[in-house]
Amino acid sequence: MVSIFTGEARDLVDRSARPQSLIITIYGAYSRNHGGWFSANSIIQLCTELDVQEDAARSALARFKRRGILISKKQNGVIGYSTSPEMRKTFDQGDNRVLQRREAPINQGWILVAFSIPENLRAVRYQLRSRLIRIGFAQVTGGLWIAPMQLADDAISLAQSLNIEKYMNVFSAEHMAFSPTPVAVGQWWDLNGIQEVYKSFNKTARPVVNYWATKRGTPDPQKAFRDYTKILTNWRHAPYFDPGLPKEFLPKTWAGFPATQTFFKIHDKLAGPALNYVLNLTK
Structure with missing residues (x-):
């Protein structure tokens, strides 16, 4: 078994609150309404809304530019950054995974x-x-x-x-022999580790759900942007670590199901107002 808590996979979880991860979330969630481009000032302002220092945001943008993830471009004389074609493809594929209302699939082999x-x-x-x-x-x-x-x-x-x-x-x-398939699955995947990812997310997200459950009417756009972007940044790794195993191979109390419900309660309430906030700020 390769544990998700070793090497790069563990590092991805640890980095979920860092400037680089927040910038990726901002571009993935909001930039496609701008053709994949934000002005440098806009992206830095959005980062400061998420408690990222300006110097840290500029440093992260420079690293993404060096790695070819973001491309420096001017629009109407304004300096900014757009996503590379490869990153746009990654975002499109990621939507199918990150924003999928997952249920345990039928066993198809x-x-x-x-x-x-x-x-x-x-x-x-x-x-x-x-x-x-x-x-x-x-x-x-x-x-x-x-x-x-x-x-x-x-x-x-x-x-x-x-x-x-x-x-x-x-x-x-097909798995034919010799260990029972549920036993083999438990040897191949670090199910306890995946459970911990989901439990950690639920612990972070539950106060946000409780806060917004007390609010009526249209959410405050700025607060919606802050909360949704941070929650999405924490969430977006979990659906990748989780292979989507059939229910018969999962523990009876699989933390992925309540975590998914928690995320989509936040998504359904805040994603629209958060996007509107970004559009108004960057127009």
């Missing part, structure tokens, strides 16, 4: 990913393993990884994005 990547591409091999974890795969052994069948498209897209199709094969499979 498994997808297996097998790869053998040359030593001179060691960095790509590490990147592949890290990203397999981040989309919900579990390591069976060595270069063999497993996930529920509904993640087949994710695996294929990942191989294409890394340009490693010739080093990787994707199979559909």
Whole structure:
């Protein structure tokens, strides 16, 4: 088993309140109404609304520019940043995962990913393993990884994005022997770790749900932006760590179900007012 609390996957959870993560959330949730572009002043102002210091926001933007995640562009003489084509594709794919009202799927079998990547591409091999974890795969052994069948498209897209199709094969499979499948699933995935991600999210989000449950009428846009953006930043990693296992393979008290309900209570109430706040601030 590769624990989600080791290496890059654990780092993703730890980084959820950092400027870089908040900026990614801002661009993912709000920038597409601007063609993927914000002025530098607008993005910094939005960051300060989220308790990010201006210097930290500028530093994060510079790092994203160096990495090619954001592209420096002028519009009508105003300096700003737009998302790269690759990042826009990532956002579109992410919507299907992050904003999906998940229920445990019917058991449709498994997808297996097998790869053998040359030593001179060691960095790509590490990147592949890290990203397999981040989309919900579990390591069976060595270069063999497993996930529920509904993640087949994710695996294929990942191989294409890394340009490693010739080093990787994707199979559909059934588990036949020898461990009972629920036991094997518990060995492949760190279910306790995934539970902790959901429990941690619920602990963070529950006070927000309780606060807004007492409010009537249209939410205050600024407060909605602050609360929704922070909650979305905390939430958006969880659906990737969770492969979406059939219910018969999950613990009876699976924390993912109440956590999903909690997130969508916040999303349904605050996402619209938060977007309106950004549109009014940046128009």
